[in-house]
Amino acid sequence: MRAERNEAGFTAAATKAALALRAAKNVLVVGHNDADGLSSTAIASISLERAGVPHRTENVKKLDQVTLNQLNHAPEDMIWLVDLGSGYINSITRPSVVIADHHMPEPNAGTGRTLESFDLYHINPHLYGLNGSQEISGAGVTYTIAKAMDQDNKDLAVLAIIGAVGDFQENQDARLIGFNRTILKDAVSSGRLRCVEDLRLFGRCSRPIAKMFEFANDPVLPGMTGDFSRCSLMLYELEIIPKHNGRWRCWEDLEPWERSAIIGYIDDRYSHDPSLRDRIMTRLVGEVYNMVDEDIPELGSAKEFATLLNACGRYGEQDQSNFEVALQVMKGDRDLGLMRALRHQANHRRNLASGIDLVLNDIGVETRECYTFFDAGSRIPDTIVGIVAGMVLGSGKIPDDRPIVAMADSENDEVKVSARGTKDLVAKGLDLSHVMRFCAATVGGAGGGHDIAAGATVPAEDREIFLDQVNSVIKFQLNP
Numbered sequence: 001m002r003a004e005r006n007e008a009g010f011t012a013a014a015t016k017a018a019l020a021l022r023a024a025k026n027v028l029v030v031g032h033n034d035a036d037g038l039s040s041t042a043i044a045s046i047s048l049e050r051a052g053v054p055h056r057t058e059n060v061k062k063l064d065q066v067t068l069n070q071l072n073h074a075p076e077d078m079i080w081l082v083d084l085g086s087g088y089i090n091s092i093t094r095p096s097v098v099i100a101d102h103h104m105p106e107p108n109a110g111t112g113r114t115l116e117s118f119d120l121y122h123i124n125p126h127l128y129g130l131n132g133s134q135e136i137s138g139a140g141v142t143y144t145i146a147k148a149m150d151q152d153n154k155d156l157a158v159l160a161i162i163g164a165v166g167d168f169q170e171n172q173d174a175r176l177i178g179f180n181r182t183i184l185k186d187a188v189s190s191g192r193l194r195c196v197e198d199l200r201l202f203g204r205c206s207r208p209i210a211k212m213f214e215f216a217n218d219p220v221l222p223g224m225t226g227d228f229s230r231c232s233l234m235l236y237e238l239e240i241i242p243k244h245n246g247r248w249r250c251w252e253d254l255e256p257w258e259r260s261a262i263i264g265y266i267d268d269r270y271s272h273d274p275s276l277r278d279r280i281m282t283r284l285v286g287e288v289y290n291m292v293d294e295d296i297p298e299l300g301s302a303k304e305f306a307t308l309l310n311a312c313g314r315y316g317e318q319d320q321s322n323f324e325v326a327l328q329v330m331k332g333d334r335d336l337g338l339m340r341a342l343r344h345q346a347n348h349r350r351n352l353a354s355g356i357d358l359v360l361n362d363i364g365v366e367t368r369e370c371y372t373f374f375d376a377g378s379r380i381p382d383t384i385v386g387i388v389a390g391m392v393l394g395s396g397k398i399p400d401d402r403p404i405v406a407m408a409d410s411e412n413d414e415v416k417v418s419a420r421g422t423k424d425l426v427a428k429g430l431d432l433s434h435v436m437r438f439c440a441a442t443v444g445g446a447g448g449g450h451d452i453a454a455g456a457t458v459p460a461e462d463r464e465i466f467l468d469q470v471n472s473v474i475k476f477q478l479n480p
């Protein structure tokens with residue numbers, strides 16, 4: 001699907017949806033369960049609250065048949081789908097639905113079904129020539145509607161940035177681009193976010209400095225990533241004190257001279273190989289988005305906030321109240337809600353670490369013609385197998401000249417498939433969203449996502465047929 005870029009058309013469509021939502025008697029908000037989906041849900045909920053529209057919220061991993069049935073028969077006056085829905089338009093049979101999504105719409109889902117008589121508002125940047133995978137997230141689309149409901153909702157822009165960063169939209173360019181910059185302006189002018197050039201590593205606000213470098217994976221720092229004592233040695237050489245008053249200092253605690261000393265040290269360390277140095281430095285330093293007046297280190301930047309939300313979302317399946325916890329934190333809870341969220345995160349980290357270890361040291365990966373493969377069976381939960389796959393691909397321990405495809409057992413004799421690529425592969429034509437959607441469809445499953453990261457659910461008995469398809473489609477995309 002290709003449309004002329006039309007930002008005004010996109011905003012106008014969002015405004016129509018906003019009017020319909022304001023006029024609704026009550027609303028059911030259904031959102032995706034990742035950081036972007038949870039941010040979207042919070043934006044929707046807060047803006048309805050402010051407009052005095054009664055509503056309830058739900059978060060789901062995907063729109064399966066059961067969920068679709070529920071929402072088709074929900075008693076609410078209006079349904080608001082956030083960060084999902086565009087792939088399921090033809091399964092929505094009830095009127096009065098707003099879809100605020102940024103995933104690639106299902107083919108023929110254009111304006112044909114956006115009939116106002118049917119009361120279905122399909123707000124998706126792809127329909128207006130905006131790049132939904134890079135320049136606006138589900139939370140960004142939801143925010144555009146919220147802002148049209150009331151200009152005072154501009155303070156919610158910060159949540160839209162958290163959603164965008166949660167979906168890695170700043171990743172390719174080491175900064176947000178396109179429509180996200182408009183949203184970023186709102187977030188900064190509302191005083192809730194500060195945008196600065198700085199180190200982009202995860203943990204700037206929450207990890208001891210040497211730990212942060214030990215876990216550096218974008219960029220990987222050869223000789224330092226994975227080697228805690230080497231990272232500590234750097235601080236020793238630079239005479240930077242890692243601990244102060246019995247507390248480990250993090251990057252944000254450092255004096256400006258200490259920060260530039262470290263950046264200079266790394267620049268110097270790779271100077272023998274100028275192309276490596278360039279690759280490292282353009283990823284190491286970039287734009288970062290710090291929360292203003294946030295005392296909790298784990299909420300200090302958009303990236304860290306999003307990571308906390310993700311951890312809550314991953315465990316929402318087992319306990320719906322985990323979604324509630326995430327929403328409470330976004331609505332300002334810094335007390336019990338936050339404590340529960342932090343507990344999930346600690347848990348989540350342990351699960352990820354043992355997942356990666358399991359794949360690399362026990363299950364093992366298999367290099368196939370056009371992709372790397374592992375099947376985690378029931379040893380890694382299907383909710384985190386995608387993240388684990390991404391981290392395995394980024395670990396430098398497997399070839400990164402082909403995407404990774406991972407499987408884990410799911411319910412109902414199905415397997416969950418997760419595929420992850422790299423920016424280089426996407427530049428060469430890889431589109432995993434298409435791979436997953438098309439190949440899943442050939443075995444009666446469902447799939448989709450983004451060019452660089454996508455997933456599918458397929459019948460377990462058809463896994464080999466499915467994988468054969470995956471191989472040929474990737475081959476075709478990379479060598480048309």
Ligand SMILES: [Mn+2]
Pocket residue numbers: 036037083102137138139167
């Ligand atoms: Mn999203």
